[in-house]
Amino acid sequence: xxxxxxxxxxxxxxxxxxxxxxxxxxxxxxxxxxxxxxxxxxxxxxxxxxxxxxxxxxxxxxxxxxxxxxxxx
Numbered sequence: 195x196x197x198x199x200x201x202x203x204x205x206x207x208x209x210x211x212x213x214x215x216x217x218x219x220x221x222x223x224x225x226x227x228x229x230x231x232x233x234x235x236x237x238x239x240x241x242x243x244x245x246x247x248x249x250x251x252x253x254x255x256x257x258x259x260x261x262x263x264x265x266x267x
Contacts, residue, residue: 198236205243216244222254224261232257 201217208215222234237254241247 198239202239202243205240209243209245214245216246216248217241217253219254221256221258223258223263225257225259227259232259 198219205215205217217240219234219237219240222237225232225234227233231250233250234254234257237250237257241250241253244253
């Protein structure tokens with residue numbers, strides 16, 4: 195979660211300087227079943243803080259339900 199908050203802080207700062215940006219979390223483990231698919235809270239935060247909306251699958255390509263290290267998932 196710490197990496198996500200650092201990313202969000204940077205995103206917000208860069209946005210205040212007029213940059214257009216989006217964050218991604220390509221691989222996420224420990225996801226929840228929400229709105230018909232596996233979703234990760236950190237990826238949802240990155241999606242929320244982006245300057246442009248995009249489909250969740252573009253933010254998080256691989257979502258795993260078990261909360262394990264990504265290289266094991």
